[in-house]
Amino acid sequence: MNPKIASFLDSSALATPCLVLDLDTVARNYAALRAALPAAKIYYAVKANPAVEILRLLVEKGACFDAASLPEIEACLAAGARAEAISYGNTVKKPAAIAAAHAHGVPLFAFDSIEELEKIARHAPGAKVYCRIAVNNVGADWPLSKKFGTSIARAKELMLTAPRLGLQPHGLSFHVGSQQTGTPAYEMAIAEVALLFTDLKNHGLELKMLNLGGGFPVRYQDDVPETGVFGHAIMNAMTEHFGNDLPDMLIEPGRAIVGNAGVVVSEVVLVCQRMEEDERRWVYLDIGRFGGLAETEGEAIRYRITAGRGASGPVVLAGPSCDGVDVMYEKTPYRLPLDLSAGERVLIHDTGAYVTSYASQSFNGFAPLAEHYI
Numbered sequence: 512m513n514p515k516i517a518s519f520l521d522s523s524a525l526a527t528p529c530l531v532l533d534l535d536t537v538a539r540n541y542a543a544l545r546a547a548l549p550a551a552k553i554y555y556a557v558k559a560n561p562a563v564e565i566l567r568l569l570v571e572k573g574a575c576f577d578a579a580s581l582p583e584i585e586a587c588l589a590a591g592a593r594a595e596a597i598s599y600g601n602t603v604k605k606p607a608a609i610a611a612a613h614a615h616g617v618p619l620f621a622f623d624s625i626e627e628l629e630k631i632a633r634h635a636p637g638a639k640v641y642c643r644i645a646v647n648n649v650g651a652d653w654p655l656s657k658k659f660g661t662s663i664a665r666a667k668e669l670m671l672t673a674p675r676l677g678l679q680p681h682g683l684s685f686h687v688g689s690q691q692t693g694t695p696a697y698e699m700a701i702a703e704v705a706l707l708f709t710d711l712k713n714h715g716l717e718l719k720m721l722n723l724g725g726g727f728p729v730r731y732q733d734d735v736p737e738t739g740v741f742g743h744a745i746m747n748a749m750t751e752h753f754g755n756d757l758p759d760m761l762i763e764p765g766r767a768i769v770g771n772a773g774v775v776v777s778e779v780v781l782v783c784q785r786m787e788e789d790e791r792r793w794v795y796l797d798i799g800r801f802g803g804l805a806e807t808e809g810e811a812i813r814y815r816i817t818a819g820r821g822a823s824g825p826v827v828l829a830g831p832s833c834d835g836v837d838v839m840y841e842k843t844p845y846r847l848p849l850d851l852s853a854g855e856r857v858l859i860h861d862t863g864a865y866v867t868s869y870a871s872q873s874f875n876g877f878a879p880l881a882e883h884y885i
């Protein structure tokens with residue numbers, strides 16, 4: 512574990528469950544992405560972890576922000592971000608939120624349907640818009656695309672319609688799925704959208720921007736390619752398909768900026784044998800699916816989990832609530848020390864992204880996850 516977090520844990524008697532997040536790691540991740548893709552502007556996907564400490568740090572580093580709602584936009588502004596540095600990236604927005612974002616000076620709005628485009632035209636007249644394309648999410652552990660994006664053919668119609676509605680057709684976007692473990696999805700998506708750039712140019716519409724979304728992975732249990740490998744693959748694909756005529760490039764990393772910066776400190780509530788035919792112990796922690804570990808749904812994200820020392824044996828991991836789906840890992844083989852007992856600490860590593868923001872308000876009376884930014 513990161514020595515800064517380790518010494519914080521040693522020096523403080525922390526009430527659990529809580530997240531401890533090292534801001535230096537966030538700064539390093541941001542620098543690594545900048546170095547890997549110097550041609551791209553970084554729009555931090557606020558939903559990964561909206562803590563004000565993180566937003567302030569990224570403002571200081573010169574980052575831009577991908578916000579999904581008016582409260583996220585206002586959190587960025589409160590942390591010192593300029594409105595021009597914010598993109599309203601959700602393709603599903605309330606009219607009042609669009610109008611308020613526009614009034615704040617947010618310049619960029621995403622859409623993927625004619626209905627949303629008309630809504631933006633009405634409530635943010637003259638705004639820059641970009642259309643989200645649905646792309647193959649192969650290689651992603653946490654895919655997104657069925658809910659978002661449109662076809663190339665539909666996007667072409669919509670981009671040609673935008674000027675008639677008084678909007679500025681600015682660019683295209685895609686998202687290759689979160690925790691994307693390979694480069695091919697980016698390469699395929701770039702090839703696809705490049706054809707639409709050319710097609711629209713032939714119709715007299717010159718787009719200025721390509722938003723390559725997020726997806727950059729964190730190393731949980733398995734190795735993933737380094738940030739630089741993604742940078743190389745993306746730049747190669749960009750020059751192959753756009754030549755010297757590169758559009759402005761944006762990326763929207765969330766997980767890769769904050770994921771490996773945080774550790775959840777949890778306490779064992781109960782260890783017991785449940786069924787005679789299953790020799791595995793059930794370990795119930797004071798955090799579960801509703802306390803923030805929502806990405807254990809389908810056991811999609813498999814965090815590294817450690818406790819004590821000594822000989823280990825197989826376990827099922829569950830949360831503390833009275834809900835039957837509050838089981839984190841039943842199929843994925845996890846092992847914990849054989850002498851593990853109630854009251855001991857368990858660490859859930861690389862939980863800086865998509866954990867605090869997913870924690871429920873007070874399901875079963877459990878308070879939202881406590882947070883320490885160091």
Ligand SMILES: *Cc1c(COP(=O)(O)O)cnc(C)c1O
Nearest residue numbers: 556689690725726763764765766
């Ligand atoms: C969630 C999201 C992101 C961030 O994705 P990561 O996989 O965490 O990098 C970026 N862009 C949009 C539009 C998103 O919805």
